[in-house]
Amino acid sequence: MSYYLYAETAFYHEGNKEYLLNLIDDVKSSGAKGVKFQVLIELNEFMSSSHSAYEEAKKWTLSLSDWREVFTYTQKLNLDIVLMPLDVRAFELVKEFEIKFVEIHSVSFKDEKLLSKLEDIKIPLIFGIGGRTIDEVDYIVKKYNDRDIVLMVGFQSFPSDLKDIKLERISELKKLYPECKIGYADHSSYNDDMAVTSNEYAYILGARIFEKHIALEEGVERIDYQSAVSSEKIQAIKKRLDYLESLFNINSQEVFSMSEKEVTYRNRQKVPVAKRDIKAGEIILSDLVEIKMINKKGIIESIDEVIGKKVSKVIKKDSAFTVEDFS
Known part of the structure; x- marks a missing residue:
């Protein structure tokens, strides 16, 4: 399978560990391969106390021991872990658990203290590039050119409008950075x-890593609820991506091989037929042949294969030529 789909929990849990565990159960039922966690342990490292959401954000944090329990449960369900570290302590979990991807949020692009921790790990990296200039993207790609990198297109604007997302960036990034995977x-x-x-549009444009926020119940007002969908909708995304995979992920050697139905369509083509009744022993000249559609099997398709040959039996007008006519 060439694509990878994971579900994003973000801060939808609002600091409630049990609620987060229920979200993980829903990810499992959705068919997604992994779960993304925004791990925030030290709020003061991530957000200024002057930020308008500071007091509310205090409720969103979980302890390191809570995260250990969450990660253990995720692995028990055979789900991959996508870790988005929002502070340095979050990297402690990388030492203890198998991590599929480490993702750097767009807001952390200038956080050199956080980014320095990437030097200690060799895990594939995802960079959220919503709100980043192409020069900033280029810098990241060159800086981590020895790593497996995913450039993730898209951003949260509660919710986002596709016109603002500019999906065409996917195909452009694919051309600019063929060594990177492009995500949506x-x-x-x-x-x-x-x-x-x-997500279908993104696949066709070249995205192969997909992220979607998950909700226990759509429309219930919680953090990031505006774009969070049910496990059933994530199932629908997976089903459509699977279908596109079956259409597009074809071995290059088989791209131009014909299906039985295409061969049937081809066989409708015009073929050489007798312009008049032709006697046995006559030589086929161009004025004895016309090109017409005829629904017969085992006939000669090319006029070059009949011109100049002597027929061995009578051929009726409008009949197609066969190899036996010249034996």
């Missing part, structure tokens, strides 16, 4: 068809 993090509204369909 959809933040369309949970009640918009694009919450499912935009």
